[in-house]
Amino acid sequence: MATPVKMPRLGESVAEGTVGSWLKKEGDLVEKDESLAEIITDKINAELPSPVAGRLTKILVQADETVPVGADIALIEENVEATATPTPATSAPAASAPAPASTPVGAASQQSAPSAPARPQGTTAMGNGRGAASSSVRSAPEQQGEEERQRISPLARRLAREHGIDLNDIAGTGLGGRVRRDDIMAYLANRQAAQVAQPAQPVQVPAAAATAPAPVTTAQPAPTATPSVVPRATEFVTIAQTPDEEVVEPSRMRLAIAEHMVRSKRTSPHATTVVEVDMTNIAKWLEKHKQEFKQREGYSISYVPFVMKAVCEGIRKFPLINSTWTPDNKIIIKKRINLGIAVATDVGLVVPTIYDADQYTLAGLAKQVNAVAQRARANKLTVQDMQNSTFVVNNPGTFGTIISVPIINQPHAGILSMDAVVKRPVVIEDDAIAVRSMMYLCLSFDHRILDGAQAGGFLQAVRNKLQSYGREIDVY
C-alpha cells in the first residue's frame, strides 16, 4: 500500500507550492522525516520531510512544477526492506522530535542544515535553458550527483557572499557540479552583460504596483539594501532604469504579501477600534527588572508577552475573537489559542506561531517569543512554525508608531497592533494630571464575525488585564 506524499501547506495563506527539487529519486529508500524534496512557496522554502519510512516508488510532480496544497506529489511504498533495516539514530534526524519541527525552513536552509541530504546542482540555472534541461534528467537513477550536498569552494562561497549571489542560481562546473571561482566570475560577467543589454526598455509601471499598496503595519517592507546574500525568494530584480525611476520585479515574498493583503481586504470587511492602556506599572517593572531578567534567563522580556497574556485572557472572555469565517458562511471557533507574532526579518515579514500561548507564564511567553524570533531571523523557521495560528499580535511599536491599523492575517477574525509605550500627561482619578506610560492597542476585526460591542469588550478585557498589574509582578 503506497502512502501518498502531499504538498504541505507552508503558511496560512499559501494555496500552492512548487517542487524546487527532489532530494530523493525514485527507488530510493527513505527514513521517516528524511527530507524528500525542497518545496518553494510564495513565502518560504522548506524541505519536505517524509511522512513514513519506505521506498520512494513514484514521483508524481516533477521539479519546478507547481501544484495546489494537498495534492499528491509522490508515492512511498511502506513495508519494504527499509522498515526492516535497522535505523541508526544518526540517520533519522531528530527522530524523537515532531516531524516538521526538525525541518528547517527558509531560503538558506540547504546551507544551514548539515544533516539534511541536500539539494542537487542546477536547480535553476541562469536563464539559459540549462535549468529546464537538468530538470528533465533529474530523476534519472544514474544521476549520482543528486545525493550530494551542494558543493562550493570556500572561495566561491566568499565571492558569492560579497557579490550577493544566490548560489542556487549557479550551475557549478567543477567535479560533481562544484561551484568554483570561474563559475562565479562567469555568472558576474553574464549578469553585467544582461544589465548593460536592458537599459533601453521603456519604463512601464505594472498596474499591479498601484493595486497592491504596501499595507499598513502588518507588513514591514523588506529592506532592499541588504548587503549580504539575499535569498532568491526576497530579491528585487531591477527590470528597467531611467535617471528618475527604477522598475523592480518584486521578490516572491513581496508578491505573496501583496496578494495576501489585497485578498484580506477584499475578504473581510475590516473595522478597527482603539483603546488606550496605562502601561505604567509594567513599564516601571521592566525598567527595574529587564536587565536582571535577561542575565538570569538568557533571553529578554518586553511588553510583548504582557500583551499576549492579556490577549489570551481576552479571548477566553470573547472566544469569537479566535475564530474563522468559512467560505460557506460558517464560523469556526478555535479552542486552541495559537498566537501568531509578527517578526520583521531581513528578508521580510513573517508571522510564526506560538502554540497554546495561553498555557505559558509571562516568562514562558518571553522565551517562546525570543525563540521564534531567533529562528525567523536565522531563516530556520519550521513548517510547524508557519502554520495554525489563530490570532496575531503585531508590534509596530518597536518602530515608534503610536497608532497602527493592521490588516487581518487571513483567515483570522482579528489582529491586534500594540504601538509604542510613550509618556503622556493623563487625567487620573480625582481629576489629577499625571505622567503615565501610555499605549494604544488597535484591533482590526472582521465585521462579518464581530461587532463593535464584542471587539470593544475584548479590548476592554485586554486593557483591564494589562492595567491590573501592580508594582510587583510575578512573571513566573
Added chain:
Amino acid sequence: MSAVTYLEAISQAIREEMRRDEAVFLLGEDVGTYGGAFKVSAGFLEEFGPERVIDTPMAEGAIIGSAVGAALMGMRPIAEMQFIDFITCGFDQIINMASKMYWRVGMPVPMVIRGPSGGGTKGGPFHSVSPEAWFFHTPGIKVVVPATAYDAKGLLKAAVRDNNPVLYLEHKLLYRMPELREELPGEDYTVPLGKAIVRREGQDMTILTYGAMVHQSLKAAQILEEEDDLAVEVVDLRSLTPLDRETILESVKHTNKVLIVHEDTLTGGIGAELAAILAEDLFEYLDGPISRVAAPDVAFPYAPPLEAAFLPNSEKIVAAARRLAAY
C-alpha cells in the same frame, strides 16, 4: 665568463668567500686532498692550505661539533657532509648545540652545513635522502635549498655571511645538469635568505616547490599549458627557514588553487606546514583543496624501477594538477 654548472657555482661561492674572509674555512671528509667526493673543493687545498681546508675523520658529530666550537670562537666554518644522509650522525650537535646556542648563551653560531641531498642517482637508502623536514621543524637553524646555479652561488654566499647556523642543501642530481648551466654575474652578489621567487607566472594554480622539484614543476607547467591550456604559477621557495610567507600568500591569493611539490616523503613534510599556513590564512581564497605531490612514506628504495616510482616527477605533478584544476 663562461656558463657554469650548479656545482661550479657552489665551488665558486666557497672559494670567493674564503678569499674574502679569513674566518671562512672548509672542513669535511675528503674535502682536501681528494677535492671532495663531488669535486666541489678541487684545488682548494692548493690555494688555501691545510689549515683552511681540513680533511676530517668519518665522524659527522665531530665535524659539526668542531664547526660549532670554531663558530663560537669567531670563525665562519663551512662543514661538508659527504652525503647529506650522514647528517643524522651529527644531529645532536645541530639540534642541541648549534640551533640553541644563541638562546642559551647569547653567542651567535655563524656556520654553514652543506652537502649533497636528494635522489634520482640510484644512490639507495643512504645516499638519497631529503632531510629538510627534520631541521625545518627546529627553531634556530635556517634551511636553504637552491634550484639554480645563480641561486646556488648567491644563497651560499648569503649563508656564509649569516650569523646563524644555516643548513644548505645541494641537490646532487643538479650538480652537472647541462641545462642548469648559466652565466653568473662577474661581481660579488648574494641571494637573500627568506626570499622565494616566482619562476613562472600563471593564474590558474600555484605550485609551491623547491630544489630539484622546481625543474620538474616547470616542466609540468609547460605540459599543462600546452595540453590543458592551464596557466600554472611556479614558486621556488629557495629558503624553507625563514619561509617567504608574503610571496607564498600573494601567489595563492591570486591563483586560488595550490599544489605543493617536494621530493621528501609526504607525512610531516614541508608541504604539511605550507598547507596549514594556507588553510589558516587563506581559507576563503581557496577554490580547491590544498594538494600535495611528494614521495610516499617509505624508505628510499634502491632498485631503479622502485626509485623511479618513489620520486615525484613532472608526470605525477601534471596528474595532480589536472585533478586540482578540475575540482
